[in-house]
Amino acid sequence: MIWLGRRQLGGQLKALSWGLVNQLSVAALPLGVGLAVQAVADGSGSRLAWATALILLLGAAIALGEGMVHRATTTNWTTAATRIQQLLSRRTAELGAVLTRRVAAGEVMAVSAADVEKVGWFVEVLSRFTAAATALVAICTGLVLYQPDLGIVVALGIPVIALASLPLLPAASRRADRQRERAGYATELASDTVAGLRVLRGIGGEELFLARYRAASQEVRGAAVRSARTWALVGMVNVILPGLLLLAVVVHGASLAQDGRIAVGELVTVYSAVLLTQHPLRNFSELALAYSYSKPSARRTARVLALRRTEEGPAPRIGRPEGNPTGDLYDPVSGVRAAQGELTAVVSGDPDTAGALAERLGGHPVDPAPDHASVLVGGVPLDELPLERARATVLVQDKEPVLLSGTLGELLGVPASGRVAAGAALRAAYCDDVLDALGRSEGGGDDPMAGVITERGRSLSGGQRQRLALARSLVTDPEVLVLDEPTSAVDAHTESRIAAGLKELRTGRTTVVLTASPLLLDTADRVLLIHGGTVTAAGTHRELLRDDARYRALVTRGDTDGAGDQDGPARSAALATTEECR
Structure with a gap:
């Protein structure tokens, strides 16, 4: 919020200036009314004309100030919210898939959709509050100078009214925090339920998750009611106390008028001024409400923005060349080394270990501990590179890549080296049937590149989505390409063509x-076997089939128990399976 204040200082000053025009014009309006009443009482037509002109002038200033301050404060609100969303988008792009490993997806959605609005609200209210506070000081000072007997009463009462709700704010803030917390949890639960709806239907878990969401929704409702009760109490205080002050001014003013100590016009002026103080006083309660809502929202937003690819890492080296690094890819944690220019296959019996390795190879370790060992590319730590250079050097295709909606041409129009044409990438990924399907789709015509891909590629099969994602990765042509199970959803014939391509x-x-x-594995130049998180064997596919029982069991979906007694038959069966598929 401090950062936003510095970035939007000009906008705040503009809103403050127009707010002062509006509020001070409102504060001066009772003077014109009092002069007009006194002119009528004295039967002075000229003074009545001057008072009327003053009222009209103040009315025009009020209208102009009200319109311009609304324009300026709304600009501040939307600008603040947009700036935070830009920061969130940049942080999301930087973290990639690691983001949801550290923060729940529902919380990120709640921050982007609701919290930025609350922070923007506080930014918008701040300038109006400052103008209102200045107007109240001007009113109290002017009344003390104009009519000391009544002005002192007003000057003592206004600060009490403005500060009376402060003792209630901590409880109101805590209840607002609780409401936001429960609302964030409900949003997260709803998001996760929708994302896994197909799986839930398959296992019959819809009712279970529906009951959970119903319970979470009721908790949100209860928290909202408790929060509303507290704010209703604050609102009641802000109505009763100004009413009591107005009553005191009327009673005391009437007594002074009967004694002849003040004129009727002066009484009307003070009465009108006290009546109109309720307008700037509302900004005090609104600021308190905005602060109580925006503080937890800003805290959640800052927590997401504070995430980094890694924690404090080693200091950058001096004298490093500006180009993207080249050389072997080496992971000191697992011992995986992929030689430059070669196709290296990694086999692991644990999908979580394989997924963590893929994230680590892309410079996004699951465990961002400060003492983690960075992946090296040609001896250069990947974590030390700027994000753009790291992404251009190593590209990781997840096990379940996402296809954005749009045409095939837009899907393949990603930042690339320019050495691999879209057609060559599509052929290597064996996307002939996908091109045919897109050519027949609406908008495709004779050009498959104009074929429309629906959101997340839902109009395509799982294998077709996987192959398009592979083609997209191949088009980028990075120095290092990491593929996590790129053919898990295709048949053996298609897989053979993809392997060759x-x-x-x-x-x-x-x-x-x-x-x-x-x-x-049979097309790889070198195959690495990972067990227990580290490399335990290396060689070609056929060498490992012949010499390593654990590798043979993983590849043939067999069991390592007793594998030594059947080395010959198991090895022959695995090789036969490979040749049959080819």
């Missing part, structure tokens, strides 16, 4: 494939 297209470029498919 991948080998041909990535010749001379470093490629790492995390897979247990014999077809992909």
Whole structure:
């Protein structure tokens, strides 16, 4: 919020200036009314004309100030919310898939959708509050000078009214925090339920999650009611106390008028001024409400914005070349080394271990501890590179890549080296049937590149989505390409074609494939077996089939128990399976 204040100082000053025009004009209006009443009482037409002109002038200033301050404060609100959303988008793009490993997706959605609005609200109210506070000081000072007997009463009463609700704010803030917390949890639960709806229907868990969401929704309702009760009490205080002050001014003023100590016009002026103080006083309660809502929202937003790819890492080295690093890809945690220009396959029996390795190879370690060992590319720590250079050096395709809606041409129009054409990437990923389907789709015509891909590629099969994602990765042509199970959703025939296309297209470029498919493994220059998080065996696919029982069990979906007694038959069966698929 301090950062926003510095960035929007000009907007705040503009809103403050117009707010002062509006509030001070409102504060001066009772003077014109009092002069007009006194002119009528004295039968002075000239003074009545001057008072009327003053009222008209103040009315015009009030209208102009009200319109311009609304314009300025709304600009401040939307600008603050947009700036925070820009920061959130940049942080999301920087963290990638690591974001949801550290913060729930529902919380990120709540921050982006609701919390930024609350912070923007506080930014919008701040300038109006400052103008209102200045107007109240001017009113109290002017009344003390204009009519000391009544002005002192007003000057003592206004601060009491303005500060009376302060003791209630801590409880109101706590209840507002609780409401926001429960609302964030309900949003997160709803998001996760919708994302997994297909799975829930398959296992019959819809009613269970519906009951959970119903309970969470009721907790939100209860928290909202308790919060509203507290704010209703604050509102009651802000209505009763100004009413009591107005009553005191009327009673005391009437007594002074009967004694002849003040004129009727002066009494009307003071009465009108006290009546109109309720307008700027409302800004005090609104500021308190905005602060109590925006503080937890700002805290949640700052927590998301504080996330980094890694924690404090080693200091950057001096004299590093500006180009993207080249050389072997090495992970000191697992011992995985992918030689430059070769296709390296990694086999692991634990999908979580493989997923964590893929994240780590992309410079997004699941555990961002300060003492973690960074992945090296040609001896250069990937974590030390600026994000743009790190992304251009290593690209990781997740096990379940996402396709955005749009045309095929837009899908493949990603930042790339320019060395791989879209057609070559599509052929290597064996997307012939996908092109046919897109060519027949609405808007496709004779050009498949104009075919429309629906949101997340829902109009395509799982295998077609997977192959399009692979083509997109191949088009980028990064120095190092990491593929996590890129053919898990395709048949053996298609997988064989993809393996050959991948080998041909990535010749001379470093490629790492995390897979247990014999077809992909057989095309790899080198295969690494991971067990217990580290590399335990290395060689070609056929060498490991022959010499390593654990590798043979993983690839053939067999059991390591007793594998030594059946080395010959198991090895022959695995090789036969590979040849049959080819």
